[in-house]
Amino acid sequence: RQPQFYLRVSTLLAAGLTSFLCLTYRENHCSTYNHLIPLCGISAKVEYLLVKGWKCYLFRPWRDDPCPVTAVPMTSAPRKISSLVAWNSNGFNFKEYAAQSLDSRTNAGVMIIGEHLRSLRNYHPAIPGYRTYSSPAKTGFCGLCILVQSDIGAYEKPTGVPHIIHLVVTNLVYGEVWNVFGVYLQSGSSHSKTRKSQLLPLWGVVNDLLRKDPLAKIAVGGDFNLPPEALSKIVLKHTNGALVMPNCTGSRFSRFPGRGKLSAIDHWLVSKDVQLQRSNLKVHREMAWGYNGLSDHAAISL
Known part of the structure; x- marks a missing residue:
């Protein structure tokens, strides 16, 4: 079972999170909001980043894999470590x-x-x-x-x-x-x-x-x-x-x-x-x- 959903990621964090969570960029799903979403206790600058300065990514968690990020199935022939x-x-x-x-x-x-x-x-x-x-x-x-x-x-x-x-x-x-x-x-x-x-x-x-x-x-x-x-x-x-x-x-x-x-x-x-x-x-x-x-x-x- 591999459910998927979309995440909004700040451009300041996108570089690390896309690699860490194996996210896939989805340009066609970017939002066109022109207003700020009021967030209690968060500064206006952070609000702006969350709404205007983010990109949309597709996340597919591997629920049946105990190591969702690091475990990689291999299909190539066995080899020797040089x-x-x-x-x-x-x-x-x-x-x-x-x-x-x-x-x-x-x-x-x-x-x-x-x-x-x-x-x-x-x-x-x-x-x-x-x-x-x-x-x-x-x-x-x-x-x-x-x-x-x-x-x-x-x-x-x-x-x-x-x-x-x-x-x-x-x-x-x-x-x-x-x-x-x-x-x-x-x-x-x-x-x-x-x-x-x-x-x-x-x-x-x-x-x-x-x-x-x-x-x-x-x-x-x-x-x-x-x-x-x-x-x-x-x-x-x-x-x-x-x-x-x-x-x-x-x-x-x-x-x-x-x-x-x-x-x-x-x-x-x-x-x-x-x-x-x-x-x-x-x-x-x-x-x-x-x-x-x-x-x-x-x-x-x-």
Whole structure:
């Protein structure tokens, strides 16, 4: 059962809501009201926007789908994930072309973008050929999203927190199912304890997955804002070594390339079954600000 109805959406909110609710624009159903509708307790400016500054959209809720926005039925042939990429973009405006260029070099099946700085009032980060699963930016949080190639099946599982996105990736060869987590933790040298507490929901889900299937394919990537030594101790403590940090081919450092003091705060954590398949982690320094002004973080691919 899929009832449908029309919504009037303010032009100020249309960019975010049309993507978030999967609305379809209906120009022929736009209203021609020339008067203001009196709304108790709402300013005249807001009244004007509600009546004159809105567009009409068609909404079709998927009642039988537990994930109405993120669950996408797949009809293409099963495929293999070529690579997994994580990048703190420091905003996404004008950087989708750089992300497309990175995709052409890595053929990334899944791309994690941290700090995209886009709230629900803005368009979600998007790249042609990818679907977006986004955690919008808000006060104290700069936004996180995961982009998945359109021919790969995926659905989002709620984590209860904005700084972690959990995707179950399907429609893969050999019937494989991957659990991919995008992470973007609180930045700042004074928030070390905050970052550790933000990771607690992750360990609970990961350990539960490994209890059910010791060979589960798990990959956790993003900006942890933690150096490798500190993160390794945390991972060992909470997963008993079930997750490991892959070795890099070349440099482990993913931030401030070219400076005298380098630091690695972007990481991939993978289960041991994934480590056997993808033992090398590559740092794409061309994505960092020291080279072309894109970001102060390099991208890392697995």
